[in-house]
Amino acid sequence: xxxxxxxxxGDRLAVSRxxxxxxxxxxxxxxxxxxxxxxxxxxHLIGITGAPGTGKSSLVNQIALHYRQAPQPLKVAIxxxxxxxxxxxxxxxxxxxxxxxxxxxxxxxxxxxxTRGSLGGLAQATAGMSQVLDAAGFDVILIETVGAGQSExxxxxxxxxxxxxxxxxxxxxxxxxxxxxxxxxxxxVLNKADRPGVEAAERALLGMLKLGxxxxxLVQHHGRLEEVLAPADDAPVDDWLIPIRRTVATEGxxxxxxxxxxxxxxxxxxxxxxxxxxxxxxLHTQLQDLLQQSLxxxxxxxxxxxxYTDALxxxxxRKLSPRQALQALxx
Amino acid sequence: xxxxxxxxxGDRLAVSRxxxxxxxxxxxxxxxxxxxxxxxxxxHLIGITGAPGTGKSSLVNQIALHYRQAPQPLKVAIxxxxxxxxxxxxxxxxxxxxxxxxxxxxxxxxxxxxTRGSLGGLAQATAGMSQVLDAAGFDVILIETVGAGQSExxxxxxxxxxxxxxxxxxxxxxxxxxxxxxxxxxxxVLNKADRPGVEAAERALLGMLKLGxxxxxLVQHHGRLEEVLAPADDAPVDDWLIPIRRTVATEGxxxxxxxxxxxxxxxxxxxxxxxxxxxxxxLHTQLQDLLQQSLxxxxxxxxxxxxYTDALxxxxxRKLSPRQALQALxx
Numbered sequence: 207x208x209x210x211x212x213x214x215x216g217d218r219l220a221v222s223r224x225x226x227x228x229x230x231x232x233x234x235x236x237x238x239x240x241x242x243x244x245x246x247x248x249x250h251l252i253g254i255t256g257a258p259g260t261g262k263s264s265l266v267n268q269i270a271l272h273y274r275q276a277p278q279p280l281k282v283a284i285x286x287x288x289x290x291x292x293x294x295x296x297x298x299x300x301x302x303x304x305x306x307x308x309x310x311x312x313x314x315x316x317x318x319x320x321t322r323g324s325l326g327g328l329a330q331a332t333a334g335m336s337q338v339l340d341a342a343g344f345d346v347i348l349i350e351t352v353g354a355g356q357s358e359x360x361x362x363x364x365x366x367x368x369x370x371x372x373x374x375x376x377x378x379x380x381x382x383x384x385x386x387x388x389x390x391x392x393x394x395v396l397n398k399a400d401r402p403g404v405e406a407a408e409r410a411l412l413g414m415l416k417l418g419x420x421x422x423x424l425v426q427h428h429g430r431l432e433e434v435l436a437p438a439d440d441a442p443v444d445d446w447l448i449p450i451r452r453t454v455a456t457e458g459x460x461x462x463x464x465x466x467x468x469x470x471x472x473x474x475x476x477x478x479x480x481x482x483x484x485x486x487x488x489l490h491t492q493l494q495d496l497l498q499q500s501l502x503x504x505x506x507x508x509x510x511x512x513x514y515t516d517a518l519x520x521x522x523x524r525k526l527s528p529r530q531a532l533q534a535l536x537x
Numbered sequence: 538x539x540x541x542x543x544x545x546x547g548d549r550l551a552v553s554r555x556x557x558x559x560x561x562x563x564x565x566x567x568x569x570x571x572x573x574x575x576x577x578x579x580x581h582l583i584g585i586t587g588a589p590g591t592g593k594s595s596l597v598n599q600i601a602l603h604y605r606q607a608p609q610p611l612k613v614a615i616x617x618x619x620x621x622x623x624x625x626x627x628x629x630x631x632x633x634x635x636x637x638x639x640x641x642x643x644x645x646x647x648x649x650x651x652t653r654g655s656l657g658g659l660a661q662a663t664a665g666m667s668q669v670l671d672a673a674g675f676d677v678i679l680i681e682t683v684g685a686g687q688s689e690x691x692x693x694x695x696x697x698x699x700x701x702x703x704x705x706x707x708x709x710x711x712x713x714x715x716x717x718x719x720x721x722x723x724x725x726v727l728n729k730a731d732r733p734g735v736e737a738a739e740r741a742l743l744g745m746l747k748l749g750x751x752x753x754x755l756v757q758h759h760g761r762l763e764e765v766l767a768p769a770d771d772a773p774v775d776d777w778l779i780p781i782r783r784t785v786a787t788e789g790x791x792x793x794x795x796x797x798x799x800x801x802x803x804x805x806x807x808x809x810x811x812x813x814x815x816x817x818x819x820l821h822t823q824l825q826d827l828l829q830q831s832l833x834x835x836x837x838x839x840x841x842x843x844x845y846t847d848a849l850x851x852x853x854x855r856k857l858s859p860r861q862a863l864q865a866l867x868x
Contacts, residue, residue: 236860243858333859482853489852489859494833496863501832502825521820522813527574528664528820529567532827 210238213342214245218315221342225317228334231327239334242341247485249283249340250472253365255351255390260371261397264455266350269468270314271307272461273346280345283315285335287328287351287361315344329360330499333492336364362390363491366484367471371395372411374403388414391448392471395464399452408450415448446474508537541569544673545576549646552673556648559665562658570665573672578816580614580671581803584680584696586721591702592728595786597681600799601645602638603792604677611676614646616666618659618682618692646675660691661830664823667695693721694822697815698802702726703742705734719745722779723802726795730783739781746779777805839868 209227212220227235254266263286270282308314319331332349339347351361362368370391388394394411396404449467453460475481517534520526526534540558543551558566585597594617601613639645650662663680670678682692693699701722719725725742727735780798784791806812848865851857857865 240858240860244855247855486849486853490849492859493849493852493862493866496859497836497866498829498833500863500867501836502829505828505832518817518821518824521824522817524575524578527571528823528827529571531824532831535824535828536831 208238208241209234210241210341213238213242213338216343218312221315221338222317224338225335228338229319229331231331235334239337243337245341246337247340249336249344249347250367250468251336251340251347251349251365252468253349253351253362253368254371255362255368256371256395260373261455262350262371265371265395265397265453266348267308268453268455268458268461269348269464270346271458272465274308274311274313276465279313281313281315281343282346282348283339283342283344284317284348284350285332285339286316286318287332287349315339315342327499329364330492330495332361333364333488364488366475366481367392367468369393369395369468371397372407373398374401374407392446393464393467394448394450396450396452397455399460400454404452408452411450446471446480505537509535539569539572540565541572541672544569544573544669547674549643552646552669553648555669556666559669560650560662562662566665570668574668576672577668578671580667580675580678581698581799582667582671582678582680582696583799584682584693584699585702586682586693586699587702587726591704592786593681593702596702596726596728596784597679598639599784599786599789599792600679600795601677603789603796605639605642605644607796610644612644612646612674613677613679614670614673614675615648615679615681616663616670617647617649618663618680646670646673658830660695661823661826663692664695664819695819697806697812698723698799700724700726700799702728703738704729705732705738723777724795724798725779725781727781727783728786730791731785735783739783742781777802777811836868840866 209220209224213224224235224238228239252269254262254269256262266284266286270284273280273282308316317335319328319335336347336349349361349365368390370388370393372394374396388411394415396407396411451460451464451467453464455461472481475484514535517526517531520534521528521531540551540555544555555566555569559570583600585593585600587593597615597617601615604611604613639647648666650659650666667678667680680692680696699721701719701724703725705727719742725746727738727742782791782795782798784795786792803812806815845866848857848862851865852859852862
């Protein structure tokens with residue numbers, strides 16, 4: 207049986223092997239993905255991101271666990287995108303501390319990926335790996351990214367639903383980061399909500415949401431703090447109101463409510479046609495990345511090493527500016 | 538007088554205008570940079586990065602202030618790369634709270650840039666802006682990035698000297714992030730060093746450094762904690778031993794010592810030829826980015842909108858895989 211047929215049947219070893227092929231960008235991986243792609247498009251892709259220290263991994267573990275323990279359990283895959291480093295020889299987080307409850311469960315598949323190489327390559331690999339897991343029959347794919355930089359935002363954008371995690375008590379500097387990732391959030395989670403300062407943190411998040419969507423009415427669902435702005439006349443009726451949910455992931459608190467809102471967001475996407483729109487945007491981005499890689503590879507065949515070195519030498523010597531060196535190297 | 542001549546004379550208004558041109562990637566900006574490029578290569582480019590909440594901005598302010606107050610004051614430019622967000626209409630940090638001591642000083646130039654558009658575009662703009670400031674006669678250019686994601690690492694790499702800022706008391710999750718940026722550090726700064734836990738934080742940093750360079754002997758310069766590993770036989774004599782410096786930026790404590798080590802690193806780069814090697818690597822990266830942009834733009838002229846839309850439609854309908862759609866769109 208071919209590797210892709212085994213993947214379609216959900217064979218874990220085959221899935222694991224194909225993920226490695228896709229991560230390593232091999233021709234065999236490309237060929238298998240070409241075959242499998244027609245079987246994708248069913249999974250709910252959920253991106254989880256947020257500033258460091260927010261307890262994302264625990265939250266992801268708990269989300270997976272609760273999907274497994276639901277009356278109709280879903281098959282869950284976790285793709286953890288980790289910063290790589292020569293300091294640790296690769297994935298810092300590796301296949302690190304995952305909950306005992308998840309290990310040995312054949313309905314759960316966990317894979318870590320180190321962020322090596324280019325950003326484009328990483329997003330590409332994440333997209334491909336999600337497609338493999340989708341074809342293999344996982345209903346939910348949790349894409350967890352560490353950090354909150356541009357690259358994490360790019361990766362989170364691969365998802366249908368983006369969950370941004372925050373905690374009470376981070377400094378002002380973090381607010382600036384949050385602004386950058388808030389704009390991609392579909393759901394906000396205040397984790398470690400048993401900490402002091404949770405009210406203030408929630409108020410701050412609401413303030414930023416209002417700043418971003420001044421014409422939308424924002425309903426704060428937690429109940430303790432009620433903030434509703436008047437809806438603008440031109441606001442579409444089916445606007446998604448970004449909910450804020452409190453969790454204490456280490457204890458599983460707030461998880462059932464979070465799963466409800468994840469289901470609600472999926473239903474919202476499907477009812478409004480946003481599911482298809484996001485799918486299209488996602489595939490457009492992936493196609494652009496592929497084009498970029500491919501064009502660079504073709505161009506590389508048009509110049510000799512000596513030509514390139516010569517242009518670079520002149521650039522370093524300030525005889526050519528960067529754009530003049532570019533002109534010298536284009537066909 | 539042309540814009541670039543005014544820039545060469547250090548005219549602040551001209552510098553400001555050209556920076557805008559470069560940031561907006563205009564043809565006039567390209568033309569001016571072509572002319573100015575021969576006048577670059579003199580400034581010491583210092584990248585400052587680190588996890589959120591480490592007080593990078595205060596530290597950058599203090600570095601600038603201390604360069605200004607030195608017996609032979611240097612001209613200092615600050616380029617603050619900020620995450621952009623529709624939540625605030627652009628730069629979150631904007632031209633925010635900079636020290637009163639710096640404002641009105643003609644030897645200091647401060648510019649914020651929002652991180653919009655692609656990563657490549659941002660690094661490109663930062664490189665171009667540094668070149669403008671270099672040509673305008675600034676001796677030191679401080680490139681401050683918010684956050685510690687891949688993009689920040691890319692931007693920090695534009696510098697000759699990379700300073701990674703940490704603080705005592707951040708969580709374990711942050712350690713993972715630090716591993717990713719530690720590898721680009723030339724100098725480590727433990728800011729907010731009056732906080733509890735500074736010894737433990739320093740020990741943790743030393744541990745990570747040892748992990749990364751197990752064969753190098755690491756000298757911890759602060760004096761309180763002395764850790765020296767035996768040097769490997771094959772370690773080059775001129776290896777740079779990553780120093781750790783403690784600061785309390787809000788009070789200016791530790792700044793003279795930090796400036797000393799910045800000067801030492803510059804001397805080290807120049808004495809070992811690393812200055813030229815980094816310059817070359819930097820310009821190589823910039824050239825690659827420009828090639829990528831240019832090839833994509835040329836390719837775009839080879840397909841009609843209808844052709845692209847058709848390929849995307851088939852991709853969304855799963856009639857083509859991403860790589861099959863790519864093949865359909867290549868000339």
